[in-house]
Amino acid sequence: MSAVPIPTRTPSESLRPPLVDGEQTLSSITETVCSIVERPQTPRAWYIAFAISSSLTLMLFGLIGYLIATGIGVWGNNSPVFWGWPIVNFVFWVGIGHAGTLISAILFLFRQQWRTSINRFAEAMTIFAVTCAGIFPAIHVGRVWLVYWLAPYPNQMAMWPNFRSPLLWDVFAVSTYATVSLLFWYLGMIPDLATLRDRATSRVRQFAYGLFALGWTGSARQWHVLEKAYLLLAALATPLVLSVHTIVSFDFAVSHVPGWHTTIFPPYFVAGAVFSGFAMVVTLLVPARHLFGLKDLITPRHLDVMCRIILATSCMVGYAYATEFFTAWYSGNRFEQFAFLNRMQGPYAWAYWTMVTCNVLIPQLYWFKRFRTSPWLMVGVAICVNIGM
């Protein structure tokens, strides 16, 4: 075994806790990470967890089949004015995805080195979240088999899509976002796939990892190009992630519906996306780190930093809620005012107050150090945020 010490501290960081705990070397980290996928025997617990999630997935497919066969009235979408359930889910899932891109791209540009422990994890979460998000607008069009009409392709009707509609902007924003997230994830993973390829002992693993590693040799020239490309992709993904939720917010803000037609929506949506996404990362990461023995690589410091980000974005979201009320009052528009008062006191008051409690009040617990250091308290708060969003 090689005994190369990991450069855990850079001079500027000497006062901060190290990025990884324990006496780590290159080989020990590789060993820790690779051993998860290289276990000769898949643990029984994994099969049980997989069985549960795949039966739920099967139920999802069954219900989608029922929904498509019956119509979107199943969702309660019985009016052409609102999207109701599907757009709530769409915005929720796209927002979840944004934390992954934020961690991988924005923190990379800001040279926040702690991101390297969790970025691949968060990027994978992004890709699954965007996939989930895509289900809802695709089905909500009603005749999902005609969803390709959204694409500007030459057709026998000699018609083109309406490029002045925010719903079409959504199509471009979300599909670009999914594609760029996938490219970013895969590009960063190529050297790791090569590591797995060279560690593989069976022919099947050698072939599979070898195919996806594309013949990476880790040469200085390859690293030179890859690092440049990674930096550029990060620089492209950063405005992209901001634009995606901005465009999603246009679905509401460009309409003239009271309570929606407001310019605060784009920043408000982006802050909310980062907020809910980080809460989801914490929700998934704490159990994963526990189950897969990654506590030395994903340290309390990482979790602490994520809690601080959740706290900061919670305050932004709370500020946005307050601003909406101020705007409604200051506008002098009776319909605008009614929309907000009704939100607070009307038939959906229970949902509104759950949202405020879970998104603004409960995250304030992160001011206390105990909630940022105890993983299970942390997850409790994060799950509240997931519910609130």
Place this chain on the structure above:
Amino acid sequence: MSTTVEPTPVTTDEPEPASRLFGAIAIFESAEKLLSAATALKQSGLTKLEAHTPYPVHGIDEALRIAPTRLPWVVLAGALIGAGGAFAMQHWMNGIDYPFLISGKPLMSIPSSIPVTFEVAILLAAFAAFFGVLLFNGLPRLAHPLFRTQVFRRVTSDQFALVAESDDPRFDELRFGVITTEHGATSVESIEQDVSSVAMPTLLKAAGVSLVALALIPPVLIAQARATTSEKPRIHPIQDMDFQAKFKAQTTSPFFDDGRAMRLQISGTVARGDMPIDPAISTGYTSDAPPGPESSQWLDSIPISPTIELMARGRERFNIFCAACHGRGGDGDGIVTVRALELQQGTWVKPISLHDRSVRDQPDGRLFNTITNGVRKMPGYASQIKPEDRWAIVLYLRALQSSRNAQPADVPADVLETLRETN
């Protein structure tokens, strides 16, 4: 590329006739040792020298004198093509090719085209970055001589390697070994390259050929379907609203007590559009049944007062309902007629010119009846055009006929004078 043919060196391994020396690899335990060895070897004049490391090592670019990559320019080009293409696409599609009028918004508006322009720019730039990496790095390259050495397998995990290629004119394996060992290499080996040409397994070949053949079937079927015509109705995988569950007229229905699908008119009510008016206005004749062609029971004049508004209305209705076959001028050269004659449609009867004497001499009531009930191949338009509008069309038709067949006597004397002067 070296033009001199290298003599195949004899290696310590059992000699394989189908391989040649690719180069030599030296393994280091740390990045610092690798850097100093790389600097020394570069100074010795080696040009085909490459470092392989588990993570990007700072300073290696300078040690190996790697020129900055041109990738950023490729990415910029991708972004510009994306932005320009998306902007032009939106304006051409919504503004030029299919002008899309939505609530009076401008056809070519810059603000509303920003989101798609931006997204497509990012998309193409990201594609440029990703495929640029593959292109500049020569990937995918699944077979590489390095992969045949055991020592290389640790290089992607925790060790560092320097590789010198044998087609460098200054390559000397012995000297390479000495310099790298001086700088702390733990092992130095030569790398063999397999140059034997191994035939592809027959099974793989057969599978490849049959896959290509199968993949060709759908495009061939599509091309055939596009090039030929079919008598059968098109396949309807998704029926949308083309075939609906419904009761047709004169059929039974279990829904109503009387078992009929059709409903009877409720006594004492009048159906929409059935309000009784003067029968002469709604039929164009005064008898109980349509009279013969030469009968005197046709109305001789239009029974509603001919105003300029009625004339305008008649022109509009004529151009909507009649002009498609009869032509705007009534010559029987409407676009449907032209197209049908072009297609050599044997069943098409060209409508007679409305300026023909046989039409001009018909009484107004008979023209009205023709619009209402049709004649020869022409269907009746009673269900599409209201009676007043049918009279408006007759009025306009008379104006059309007069425009070609008027005599000086038909024009009032004072107007005639003005006409003479202006012509």
